Amino acid sequence: MFTEVKKNSQIFQDSNHLLPKSELEVSNIIKEAYKKKLPIDIHGANTKKFIGYNVQAAKSLDLSSLNGIIEYLPEELYIKVKPGTLLEDVETALEKNNQELSFEPTDFGYIKNGKSNKGTVGGCVACNFAGSRRFKSGSVRDFVLGFRGVNGKGDIIKSGGTVVKNVTGYDLSKLVSGSFGTLVALTEITLKISAKKPSQNTIVIYENDPKVISELFQKILSSSNEISGAVFIPDEPQNKKFDLNKSKAFKFNDLDQEGSFFALRVEGDKNSIKERIKDISNELDLKKHKTSNLDPHQSPLFWKSVNSLQLFSETKNNLLRVVVPPANCEKVMNNIKNKFKYFIDWSGSLFWIEVPGKDDDKLKEVKKMILQNNGYLTIIKKSEEFDFSEKIFTIDDTKLMISKKIKESFDPKGIFNPGKMYKDF
């Protein structure tokens, strides 16, 4: 033990890029940093590094070597992995047993450099961004059953477990999800997994009117047909880059991508899909609309395109992730239409909006409008001209005060990703 500590202490002094291979090494490195009060930039595959403020840290703690599936029990519906495990590897392992991560992790690779890269499980949990199935299945945080990690003092801590029902102390799994590595360096994560539905179809509805779109979203939320995806991809504003991305991302035999379109996904066995589509056709009065159907081959690829944000591939502008109560969808749509490139997911709740770089006033204007609509917004990608006095995460003063205290309880010297989420800590 003593030599181990010494060795790690040596690693700590020799290099600024720390690549621990075990939980104990992580703990020893952090103990050393705590002692010296040295800020550390904690990260995995760096696929989402552009989210949040830049971290000024002397040392970078790279968790990507801490990888691998520790335990996968398909019949118990959980998988326990090390944080640096690639999401892709997890999904491949699950696929073999017809299982999946039903929160559909967002792929930020296209935003970064035009290529798919989902990054690591640790990064996914640290950011808590769920894809199209969110409104039906839950967010990343709903699937984190437990974790092990190292706090800012170097102590190894754990919370939760492998079971879905667990009321044993505070639910720290929730707190750690979406904390952007500012509370804990994760060393082990247990995720709840789900059975993959045998088949899926996507109905495309060619519509453009905000009122009609908003009504379609509402009807989907009121349906008992377990619709597991509902998006609107507009054909506006006229913009070459947007059109190009759109035609690349949504190139399917049965999709006419000339204009705007709305799409909904139905999953299940073939008979139940048929039964559901029949019912949905009545609920949504589909006779009135021009529609097409993406078969079980095209449908998964369509949703992959949606969840990898290919519409904003390699964007140089500000990209905003906005969540509003679904009933405010139409108001928000009317506010941004013809002004910005955007699309709507989560059946009317989630907006991805691109705001041009050199225009701080527009950013402020959108922010104000979203807050008026009882929503919140995260500036996911910042343009080169981004004014860093602008808040990246929406937060009110009371919550900021509580968050600061929570941060101190995990990381008393403030050495984990300082300033990543909020300027004060």
Next chain:
Amino acid sequence: MSEIALPKVDRSIVSKKETIVSNLKKFTLKENVLSELDEIKPYETDALAAYKNLPLAVVLPENTEEVSEILKYCHQENIKVIPRGAGTGLSGGALPLNDAIILGLGKFNKILDIDFENKCVVTQPGVTNLSITHAVKHKGYYYAPDPSSQLACSIGGNVAENSGGVHSLKYGTTTNNILGVEMVMMDGTICRLGGKTLDQEGYDLLGLICGSEGLLGVITEVTVKILKNPQTVKAALIGFPTIEDGGNCVTDIISNGIVPAGMEIMDKALIDATEKFVHAGYPMDAEVLMIVELDGTKSEVDELFKQIKEIAEKNKSNSFKLSKSEKERLGFWSGRKAAFPACGAMAPDYYCMDGTIPRGKLSVILKEISRLSKKYNLGVANGFHAGDGNLHPLILFDGSDKEQLRRTEEFGAEILKACVRMGGALSGEHGIGIEKRELMCEAFNDIDIQQQLNIKKCLDEKNLLNPGKVYPILRKCAEEGRVHVHRGEEKFPDLPRF
């Protein structure tokens, strides 16, 4: 009455009772402050009736501002506060302290906003779980978490305990079904966490508060998600000749990608007890009985039951009965829901445990319980939310025999320790409260617990809000951890408990 260590009583607070009571009356109507023995006696315990203790006083504020003023005052004066909802909790989370006031949320009993467009209901915390569903059912909606006490338990209490129910496997527990809360911190600060949007940004404080057993803040408003009723709901009763066969069938159903809305297992002792009690028509030749419920479209439900029947037959099931009507489906559940009173009729006392285990360990834990039953020479009946791994063994004993009581306590603690050893948890849905407090060190080490205490400290620096609950006082693994019911003295005897 059982004994348990409680935080040291601050005599200086007790001696100031009169001043405190008169000061509390400044913050709310005079009649909302109770201090006479006959007034405060009903608050001496919650549904873990084995433990009783009188509070200094009881205050029943009527709005958030009053709660804030009261907490601010108590914070300044170092007065401990125990928040209380409907008092149906099974782990003693609302047990009073002699130097603490009970802050009852009973007057927060109104639904504030039914928002069908945003698929949510904004409600005060004292509203019962079931009345939320009642308020929206005319339009075909419901609130998913369904703890067995849903008729009486309050939604604020559900948030505090992260209550589950029979349908947690498919629909999650409270934490997965709420969108926001308004909360008052111990120093009187009012804050809003979440709202009508999915998820929240920044630290998931809503997720932290849910299941925090009243230690971090007082919930004064809750926004819950509502869901559309499924098109078809059916249930099947399936009998098995051995525990292994039943356990394997649970595993096989899940392995085949089927997610039942509910999946329950009862052992022979519980089948016999409940059948005698309510005559639900359970197969008496079965060693193990499974109730499986599915929901979805008609063709999907029918197709999946076909598959389940095949899986059950492969696992040597000796009976299979599918509900043909809603009445029959409810009949299937009636026995399961009568588990507590049925056990109450079999022995003078019973202890209800609430551990969770990985589903696949079902037959292992049932065998272990049966071994322990012989070792301690005490009867036990087992009900099990097999879908989500939540086990409720009911240990039968006679509390007037001190020796039996001691054995029961040891028996119960051994079951929970076995759950933790098998990769499960000490509590699935009843919470830790005072009941399983000293067992926390079975699941966590001192460092884990210290981290949790640090969080407590940053939100309640003086440790005044519900002190003595959840975290061990003694720091030793005492033999505790169960619901003790003596000679029908159960609180809320009419509530189904399952």
